[in-house]
Amino acid sequence: MxxxxxxxxxxxxxxxxxxxxxxxxxxxxxxxxxxxAMTFDMQYQTKCLFQDIENGQAATIEWRAISKGSMEEHMRERANVFSEEDADQIPLNVVVTSPVPRSKPLEQFTGHSEGKVYISADHGEHDGDYKICFTAPDAATASDVKLLVDWRVGALAQDWEVLAKKEHIDHISVELKKYEDLVKEMRQEMLHMKKVDKVGYQTREAAHKRVEFFSFLSMVVCISFTVGQYFFLKRFFKGKKLL
Missing domain, CATH: 1.20.5 (Single alpha-helices involved in coiled-coils or other helix-helix interfaces)
Structure with a gap:
């Protein structure tokens, strides 16, 4: 045993x-x-990206705008051996805004082909979609732009090397701190999912009750019409002396 x-x-x-x-x-x-990182063609003169960031989460946005024409030219010259670092860069106007207020940008760049934005964890008590918009000088330029955007949220947004130098801690402590932040972020995500699931459950229950109410109401209306039709026909046939 x-x-x-x-x-x-x-x-x-x-x-x-x-x-x-x-x-x-x-x-x-x-x-x-x-x-x-995300890589995509700009296509339009203004291109915007959205990211849902909860209060207490940090985020970093790194971007780079390169020329598709120069990429193709380099690939022809080098027999399809090409690195994005070799491409010509194209300057754009970039604006980063928070959910509230939209009219006041967090960061704004004019004529920059690359850049980095850091959104701190104490960015305010406004959960929602943060937005970054890229604007080219004209539509012809926009059609030649390929955007490389790396948007990191939470523990992935932290610059751990800078943190290690700033706080004078070793590599192992940095890794432990990284995993600690990841666990905290996972817990926050689980709580958020639980909250969303609760809201969804309440919505389903409310919809189910409405369906039951309207089903019962439809049944009452149908029975009422049936009974009314019965008495109407009975009186009609009696008036015609058919009954």
Whole structure:
């Protein structure tokens, strides 16, 4: 019996270890996906991106505007061997705004082809969509622009090397601090998801009650019309002396 008990606990531990491994792998994939930069054509004279940032979350935005024409030219000259660092840059006007107020920009750049914006964690008590807008001088220039944007939120937005130098801490402490912030961010995300799920549940319950009410009302109306039609036809046929 003792041997069987140990075997069961061993299986449970193995399953638990496997579950934690799967969670860790999923978290790593999520971190990798979140750290990837976006690359897209501008197409229009003004292009805007939105990012939902909760209060207490920091964010960094790095961007670079390069010429698609110079990219194609470099690829032809170098037999398709090309780095985005070699492309010609195109200056743009860039404006970053918070949810409230939209009229007052957080950051504004004129004639910059690249830049970086840091949004601190104490950016105010306004959750919502932060916006960055890129504006080209004209439509022809915009059609030649390729934007490289890296928008990081939460623990991924922190510059850990600068933090280590500023606070004079070693690499291991920096890594521990990084994982601590990631765990805090995961907890905040779980609480946010729980809140959203609660709101969704309340909405579904309210909709279900409305459906029940209107179903009952429809049934009452149908029964009322049926009874009224019965008495009307009965009186009609009696008047015609058919009954």
């Amino acid at each position: 003792l041997g069987r008990g140990v075997g069961v606990h061993g299986v449970a531990r193995a399953r638990l270890s496997t579950s934690w491994s799967m969670v860790a792998a999923a978290l790593a994939l999520a971190m990798i996906g979140a750290a990837q």
